[in-house]
Amino acid sequence: DAKTTQPNSMESNEEEPVHLPCNHSTISGTDYIHWYRQLPSQGPEYVIHGLTSNVNNRMASLAIAEDRKSSTLILHRATLRDAAVYYCILRPTRPIQGAQKLVFGQGTRLTINP
């Protein structure tokens, strides 16, 4: 399985943008880049995913490098509720069994200062 590398922890201030990096140098052409986050005492929550183009949704933006070997999750204006562990995951779309194996790494623990 292709692996991802993320910093163990990051810190930011409330109402400032946050850029969470992820390296995935062994990504294959059919791997989607997924981001999840896990708030304290909760299960992981889907944030966003993409293949090649940058993606935006109500929670965040995903910027994908042209060579796809890295990506950045962008929280445009962090709030205290964004404090969580953020996971960057590669998800193959085929074969069907492989697509089920969402492999979570250690993630980045994001702290937001008031």
Place this chain on the structure above:
Amino acid sequence: DVKVTQSSRYLVKRTGEKVFLECVQDMDHENMFWYRQDPGLGLRLIYFSYDVKMKEKGDIPEGYSVSREKKERFSLILESASTNQTSMYLCASSPWSGSPLHFGNGTRLTVT
């Protein structure tokens, strides 16, 4: 919104007991998953199912079995609980292959 419900938030069992962890999803999803989460080891896939009565082993299936008799329900069974199965257990579902997963809030199991 998709709801994935795990029957217990906290569970304490004794070594050797048979333990059932239940998970129900309300969105007619094809795929369901069981993970366990341990400090320093992250989330690890135990079993998944892509259809009723179908199951596939994940990365750490030893000591566990699963049952999916109905589409909405996926059960994780510890045939004879051991202390090394003390962990947070997370259930998830997704509508099709490759789509995002929806997780429950987890069951923290302690085996004494």
